[in-house]
Amino acid sequence: MTLISIENLSVRYGANTVLRHVGLTVKPGEIVTIVGPNGSGKTTLFRAIIGATEPAAGQIRLKPGIRIGYVPQRLHIDPTLPITVERFMRLAERVRRRDCVAALDAAGIPDLMKRQMSKLSSGQFQRVLLARALINRPEILLLDEATQGLDQPGSAAFYRQIETVRADTGCAVLMISHELHVVMSASDRVVCLNGHVCCEGTPAVVASAPEYRALFGTGTGGALALYRHDHDHDHNHDQLHGQESVE
């Protein structure tokens, strides 16, 4: 009954091994957050899941006929391509106008149907991407740094919406966070990735501690939490030390 089951996955780009022996499962309704430094293979993992990158070894099993809602890290629409929000939402075949209106309503952006995608603010743009991902009632949402470019109240609002979506539709969420320690508080599990799975655990909700409130601000409504890493192994951080010695 798992939606995604990854065993012993390795991905190579040429001679460069980006992921090695990665295992991960996502069950229905779960929210799993992936954290990790730049170049740790987070986006590669997503690309492998959707079939955009061939694994060098290991297995990725998706539930047969799974409906995936995907929110890309960055969606650049070339300025030469005119497209309204409505047309963008209805890119997949058989999307009814009614569903499109409902999805935009649910995303809190009801009046944008006729607007050009290029005229949206970054917050509106992210909400349209999410609304589009939700329109075919996905069983799992894949969010690749979906809050990039949003300020903290913006990302908190975005996360609260994800929580609402999960509560309403029961869809699972697998998301990449662009921060190492700050994650969505509703995450059931946090996976720290650095070429391989370093550690896994639950996020600590720190809403009450004043120092964290100072860090997150008060306007986030408890949407953000802290992930305390508990690495039980050492890395050979050659590159990191090399950079430090330069400084």
Added chain:
Amino acid sequence: MLDDFMTRAALAGVGVAFAAAPLGCFVVWRRMAYFGDATAHAAMLGVALSLAMQISIVAGTVMVVLVMAVAVNLLTWRGYAMDTVLGVLAHSALAFGLVAVSFLSGFRIDLMAYLFGDILAVSPGDLLVIWGGAALVVTLIASRWSALLTSTLNEELAYAGGLDPRREQMILTLCMAVTVAVAIKVVGVLLIAAMLIIPAAAARNLARTPEAMAMIAAAIGGVSAVAGLRAAYVLDAPAGPSIVCVAALLFAGLGIVGWRNHRGT
């Protein structure tokens, strides 16, 4: 009706404009303008080989252009920059084509007819090939429109939706090969890219959706073909370049209109 060479020329021009419009939109959206240019130049080698082997020019051109498109993909996967690969392959193919044509001593070949087109010499048989090719391109693009559009917007979005962007890329490459092959007679290898890009770019100013942009581009291309032919007749100018000149003037005119609208005046 087809007995009149001006009628045949107009029909040929409109046929090419219809095929070039939707394809040209993708060329513009995907920033493949140089790719269009390069494949068209490579077509000269196709012309030379077809004449040497006495096969149909359309078939020979489609083959050479497809081989070049595959070679471009292979070389870019090996780490060469796209514009470098295109620059090397396209101009080499054009040069080899021109040299090869010069060796074909058995024929009396009018090189200008292939470089700039010979739309006034379109035969009823040519018309059949042009409209057949145009119908193939338009049908292919229309039937895969959503998939092509999604792949153009974002590769990952396409994969997540169960599409294969590499397949869509191949479909566009095939359409490019066919369009180039049927357009040689009309505008010649040096100006095919103009028929792809200029109508699409001009349509951008008026369109709010991708579909509208393709339709408006087709209209602009069709008007350019007919008006260009008329201008060529009146001014006694070469027909292919005249068609491109009209398209360029439409681009400039619509650009000014779009700019004024944008400023709200």
